[in-house]
Amino acid sequence: MPETPFLISREDWSLHRQGQMDQERHQARIREAIRANLADIVSDEAIIASDGRKVVRLPIRVMKEYRFRLNWQKQGRVGEAGRPVSAGQPVARSDEAAEAAGRGGPGEEAGEDWFETDLAVEELEELLFADLSLPHLEPRQEPHITTQHHEWRDVRRQGIYANIDKKRTLMEAIKRNRLAGRPPLAGLRREDLRFRTWDDTETPQANAVLLVMMDTSGSMGSGEKYIARSLCFWMVRFLRTRYDRVKLHFIAHTTEAREMEEEAFFTRGESGGTRCSSAYEYALRLIERQYPPDRHNLYAFHFSDGDNLISDNPRAVALLKQLLARCALVGYGQIETQPQYMAMPYYQPNTLLTLYQQEIEHPRFVTALIRDRSEIYAALRAFFPPAGERERGAG
Amino acid sequence: MARDLDRLAGAIGEVMDRARAAGLDFFPMRYELCPPDVLYTFGAYGMPTRFSHWSFGKAYYLLRSQANLGLAKIYELVINSDPCYAFLLESNSLLENTLVAAHVVAHADFFKHNWRFQGTNRQMVHTMSAFAERVRLYEARLGREPVERFLDAGLAVAEQIDPFPGPRSEPGRDLALFLLERAPGLADWQRDILSSLREEALYFRPQMETKILNEGWATLWHARILREMDLPPADTLEFARLHAAVLGPHPHGLNPYRLGCHLLESIEARYGRERLFEVRAVETDVSLVRNYLTPELCEQLNLYVYAEQGGQWQVTATGWEAVRDALVRQLENCGLPYIFAEDDNYRQQGELYLRHGYDGIELDVTHLTHTLRHVHHIWRRPVHLETVLGGRRTLYTCTGKDVTSRAL
CATH class of the missing domain: 1.10.10 (Arc Repressor Mutant, subunit A)
Structure with a gap:
């Protein structure tokens, strides 16, 4: 027995979950903060550029514990090394050291904020799409597109030996032997054999087609196109959460319409006037040729800065109505980043938006006016209004 | 399991006898073995019985993920209390926990004898x-x-x-x-x-x-106690490896174990054992560095001052006085700014007026604006804070959600 008294014990800690529970609360706080900042996050270029990657870095300053702190940035601090150093020698990457310095108190541990800026795109989608809905879904006549697969669902006494169910076969043998008072594995008989069998099942596969139309004439600058691209990015992702496959067509128009690859569609500009009926016409032809409306869930969206040849307007309205007859949802997004509109709130220019709002009243027609990036989120909510806002939100 | 516990109890008994013989005087010890997750929790909360808050959950998550990445491994947590509670990792090897037991016994001695701890609540x-x-x-x-x-x-x-705190406080x-x-x-x-x-x-x-002093003290003693013990060769090697890791320089910042241990070793070498025990009782980090850092130690530990120059962080000085002064400055008031409450009825409107005791280092403005909102949440009337930014007296005002600033 040692002279100095002490106790040593080992308790049962299996129910101790305080750390996990408070961490969950922390995660919930992060999600709340993200939700509050969705409008900013949605328009973040890093996300659009990250297509394909799973995690994006976002400058969300959340869940920092704010205190009165000194700014050590300009103040010399003491470091140490394993070998001699001399003045002028670089010490650490600036951002790391800045982080260390900005944190203040020397007692604090490193790595304070790194998880605040990483967000899985999936997680973001979950938050973003949680209250968006696809309104006016009408059941397609029949599920034309189906996939076949096999499901192992049944066990039978006859079958092919390749499909023998060893576990069940042994169980049968054990049961029979024990009932007869023999040791469990006293021989296997023909009657013990069990075989797995399969069923062919057919499940309907829901597909959607998204037709994105955009005015690519000179008046749509890179800022406007970025907004369209960002909206398109989120629309595709949203549709993908509701459909197994989403097929995309990009239709660019000036006075003529033509289909383009996605990258060129959002980056290349053309000169010329604007006749948006050309795009509607192209879309209608595409639908007629490839996508019978009774078999496909069609979505058509048109982005423009609002300018159109006045003489083309009646035709545009007429064709848009035809699109509405065929599509589950038709949307029009007017991107007006020109400062003169901002400066003159009462100025009502003769734009496509005012035209459509006067001429078309249809439950499946949605519109949005987007003046800058911060309104992308609002536009998304206008296109796919949350269940409760459907009546108010639809154009 | 039971046999492991017996062997650990034997080792700890020997550690404590040797510590006592060396002159350490500590509270009765209560050792608890616990799984890693529980130890990370206590490490994050600073106490096994602390209230629940998301910030501790965040700290717990960070500790655990760093441990999973192999970046940091908490070996123990020791509580300033009487009796003294020490939590050990049940997955540690016998030698690791023997070393940790020696380390925490020295912490317990420190808690019992350092002047700063005399008024602390041991319950x-x-x-x-x-x-x-x-x-x-x-x-x-x-x-x-x-x-x-x-x-x-x-x-x-x-x-x-x-x-x-007390009658003489400002x-x-x-x-x-x-x-x-x-x-x-x-x-x-x-x-x-x-x-x-x-x-x-x-x-x-x-x-x-007393981070540097306390960790230095515990490191010095765990090394001495284990060196005295009759360890099998494999354990001797493992001990040498662990101790070297404890004393390694940190790539960014200062390792308090390293600086503290070397400072104390040099004090004993220069002034003898009695002074060593006196230093553990009467100093804090600031006074320890101010009184005992020498040019030889600065050179031996390769200490330097660094700062940002032209967008790059680089060594600005290696001279021992520059190092000592910069270190004392960053340890001063635990690196926190001084904030004085000057007026609880500012402008005769019940507004709160705070003043930053500026002494050459500015406040972090992001932290400041958010913290003022917190103060406002408690005060519930406008809160003002006077500080110096870019050489000019500046007043920050929080009226609720908004924080504004203006030059005075």
Whole structure:
């Protein structure tokens, strides 16, 4: 027995979950903060550029514990090394050291904020799409597109030996032997054999087609196109959460319409006037040729800065109505980043938006006016209004 | 399992006898073996019985993920209490836990003898446990949101305390106390939270002030005690490896174990064993560095001053006086700014006027604006803070959500 008294014990800690529970609360706080900042996050270029990657870095300053702190940035601090150093020698990457310095108190541990800026795109989608809905879904006549697969669902006494169910076969043998008072594995008989069998099942596969139309004439600058691209990015992702496959067509128009690859569609500009009926016409032809409306869930969206040849307007309205007859949802997004509109709130220019709002009243027609990036989120909510806002939100 | 426990008990008994023989004097020891997750939890909360808050959950998550990445491994947690509680990792090897036991015995000696710890509450485990229970009750009664919001605000100001409260303390030096006594219309539960958070901050403060001294002391003794023990060769090797890791330089920042241990070794070499024990009783980190850092130590440990120059962080000085002065400056007041509460009825409107005791280092403005919102949450009337930015006196004002600033 040692002279100095002490106790040593080992308790049962299996129910101790305080750390996990408070961490969950922390995660919930992060999600709340993200939700509050969705409008900013949605328009973040890093996300659009990250297509394909799973995690994006976002400058969300959340869940920092704010205190009165000194700014050590300009103040010399003491470091140490394993070998001699001399003045002028670089010490650490600036951002790391800045982080260390900005944190203040020397007692604090490193790595304070790194998880605040990483967000899985999936997680973001979950938050973003949680209250968006696809309104006016009408059941397609029949599920034309189906996939076949096999499901192992049944066990039978006859079958092919390749499909023998060893576990069940042994169980049968054990049961029979024990009932007869023999040791469990006293021989296997023909009657013990069990075989797995399969069923062919057919499940309907829901597909959607998204037709994105955009005015690519000179008046749509890179800022406007970025907004369209960002909206398109989120629309595709949203549709993908509701459909197994989403097929995309990009239709660019000036006075003529033509289909383009996605990258060129959002980056290349053309000169010329604007006749948006050309795009509607192209879309209608595409639908007629490839996508019978009774078999496909069609979505058509048109982005423009609002300018159109006045003489083309009646035709545009007429064709848009035809699109509405065929599509589950038709949307029009007017991107007006020109400062003169901002400066003159009462100025009502003769734009496509005012035209459509006067001429078309249809439950499946949605519109949005987007003046800058911060309104992308609002536009998304206008296109796919949350269940409760459907009546108010639809154009 | 039981045999492992017996062997550990034998090793710990020997450690404690040797510690006692070397002159260490500590509280009765209570060792608890626990799984890693539990140890990370205690490490994050600073105490096994602390109240629940998301910020501790965040700290726990960070500790655990760093451990999973192999970046940091907590070996122990020791509580300043009588009896002294020490939590060991059950997955540690016998030798690791023997070393940890020697380390925490020296911490317990330090808690018992260092002057800064003389007034501390040695029953804090129970005090905190009772507070945690009251927080749970408040949450049940009032809902989680308002309690959590007030805890957020309280934690933001709780470190603004006078570390030496008493009749001679400067008025307004203790912001947490000022708010507790003068914030208009605080409910009883809010008063309880504010005063408990302040008490916890006062309890932890001496540990923040003596990080280098305390860790240096514990490292010096764990090494001496284990060197005296008759270890099998494999354990001797493992000990050498562990001890070397403890004493390695940190790539960014300062390793308190390394600096503290070398400082104390040099004090004993220069002034003898008696002075070593005196230093552990009468110094803090600031006075230890100021009184005992030598040119030889600076050179031996390759200490340097670094700062940002032209967008790059680089060594600006290696001279021992520059190092000593920069180190004392960064340890001063635990690296925190001084905030004084100057007026609780500013402009005769019941507004709060705070002043930053500027002495050459500016406040972090991002932190400042958010923290003022926290202060406003407690004060519930406009809050002002006077500081110096870019050489100009500047007043920050928070009227609720918004924070504005203007030059004075």
